[in-house]
Amino acid sequence: MKKSLLNVSILLTVISQPGIAAERCEAIFGEPANRSLEVTGPSLLTQKQYQDFLNSVDALLGPLQTPENLKVTMTEPGVGGVFSKDDNYISVPSTFLKYGVKKGSHPKFTTAILAHEYGHAVLNQNIKKYSPLWEAYEIERTGSMESAQAALKETMAALDAIRNAKTPEEKSAAEANKVKVFAEIKVSAERSADRVQVLKIMTAYNEMFADTVSVIRFQDPRIIYKAISGDALIASSVKMYKDPATKYAVRFSEKDLKRITLENRQFDKSWGPANLQQWQKDIAATIANKEMHPYLLLAPARSALWDAIKNKVHNPEEQQQILAKLLQVIGKHFEANFQDIKNVRTLNPLEFNQSLIRDIEKAFAN
Numbered sequence: 001m002k003k004s005l006l007n008v009s010i011l012l013t014v015i016s017q018p019g020i021a022a023e024r025c026e027a028i029f030g031e032p033a034n035r036s037l038e039v040t041g042p043s044l045l046t047q048k049q050y051q052d053f054l055n056s057v058d059a060l061l062g063p064l065q066t067p068e069n070l071k072v073t074m075t076e077p078g079v080g081g082v083f084s085k086d087d088n089y090i091s092v093p094s095t096f097l098k099y100g101v102k103k104g105s106h107p108k109f110t111t112a113i114l115a116h117e118y119g120h121a122v123l124n125q126n127i128k129k130y131s132p133l134w135e136a137y138e139i140e141r142t143g144s145m146e147s148a149q150a151a152l153k154e155t156m157a158a159l160d161a162i163r164n165a166k167t168p169e170e171k172s173a174a175e176a177n178k179v180k181v182f183a184e185i186k187v188s189a190e191r192s193a194d195r196v197q198v199l200k201i202m203t204a205y206n207e208m209f210a211d212t213v214s215v216i217r218f219q220d221p222r223i224i225y226k227a228i229s230g231d232a233l234i235a236s237s238v239k240m241y242k243d244p245a246t247k248y249a250v251r252f253s254e255k256d257l258k259r260i261t262l263e264n265r266q267f268d269k270s271w272g273p274a275n276l277q278q279w280q281k282d283i284a285a286t287i288a289n290k291e292m293h294p295y296l297l298l299a300p301a302r303s304a305l306w307d308a309i310k311n312k313v314h315n316p317e318e319q320q321q322i323l324a325k326l327l328q329v330i331g332k333h334f335e336a337n338f339q340d341i342k343n344v345r346t347l348n349p350l351e352f353n354q355s356l357i358r359d360i361e362k363a364f365a366n
Contacts (some may be wrong), residue, residue, distance in 0.1 A: 015178065028336075034068045041076035043094035044107040050074060053111050057118055057217055057289045062320035067121035072109075079228075082111040083120035086142070090117045098230030112214045119213030123206055130331025133338060137198060154181050163254040195346040200292040206296045208302055211265055211321075216322055219313045221267035221306045230260050238269065252285070260286070264299035267306035276300070283349045297349060304357040308364035321366075331361045 035054070050072075058066050070088055077095035084090075096109040125223050127234045128135035161174040220226070252260065260282050261270065273278075279299060286293040305326070312318035333356050335341040337343060 041094040109227040119210030204297040
């Protein structure tokens with residue numbers, strides 16, 4: 001047997017047996033009827049091996065529900081991964097080419113990304129139990145296009161009424177109606193802008209949770225960093241910031257982007273004064289670009305989470321409670337901070353992390 005094939009063979013054993021909890025999963029879950037999975041591209045793993053892997057993730061969910069009616073597709077080799085909450089659909093490269101096509105890949109990277117995308121589906125399935133407000137913002141998001149179209153109709157109708165008014169009374173009424181409509185649209189536009197920022201923060205919570213699923217599954221605080229830290233994934237971001245047509249207030253270098261999008265996904269990153277100062281500079285730079293960067297915003301909280309769970313990920317009984325506790329923390333923290341959507345305008349990223357860290361430490365104290 002060639003060395004590369006031997007490595008893959010050894011890895012498959014590791015993937016299918018992460019710990020006692022996962023070893024039980026096949027008997028408990030089998031192949032869920034509410035999840036379909038197909039492999040459409042050349043792959044180092046079979047359809048059954050991917051299903052077995054997801055079963056092993058299900059074994060870590062404890063009281064959380066498995067995603068319902070989820071479709072998973074392992075596509076052509078490439079980089080990245082997608083979870084569409086509107087379509088309840090996951091797409092992950094069947095071979096994750098972190099170094100591009102010339103250097104090949106390793107199935108551990110693909111399964112790490114698969115666990116991450118599955119984590120998004122788990123959060124989407126369960127979050128409304130822990131945060132009605134989260135669900136309300138999601139419903140508002142899905143209706144935002146219809147609201148915008150309705151506002152446009154009202155605007156056109158108000159302007160038409162002014163043009164068509166014949167008497168002074170009709171003109172006065174039409175002008176008054178226009179003022180009312182425009183005031184309502186201004187309020188709606190302000191809320192829409194605030195909602196965009198809140199949704200970005202929801203994405204940051206979501207990314208932390210999804211990364212945690214992989215961290216627990218592989219019992220490795222750097223598993224996502226290892227999976228995506230090659231050259232291929234960062235290339236598109238570098239190209240964007242070098243494009244003269246890109247209108248960004250701050251243009252990040254490749255070194256900056258690797259730090260912001262990759263290094264901050266390490267759950268065991270040290271947060272001494274130097275790293276914290278750099279993080280605050282990066283936060284300010286991304287906000288200048290009108291971003292609440294999803295991997296950067298909660299980076300300090302990720303490390304606090306690892307400190308809280310690192311001894312629990314090896315214990316099968318505690319292992320199965322981590323994700324439910326984390327989802328409860330996220331729901332509680334979101335509810336506490338965004339009952340008033342305008343709070344997003346004055347959000348202090350450092351204080352935001354500090355309050356989340358306190359919630360994490362309290363939840364995992366026992």
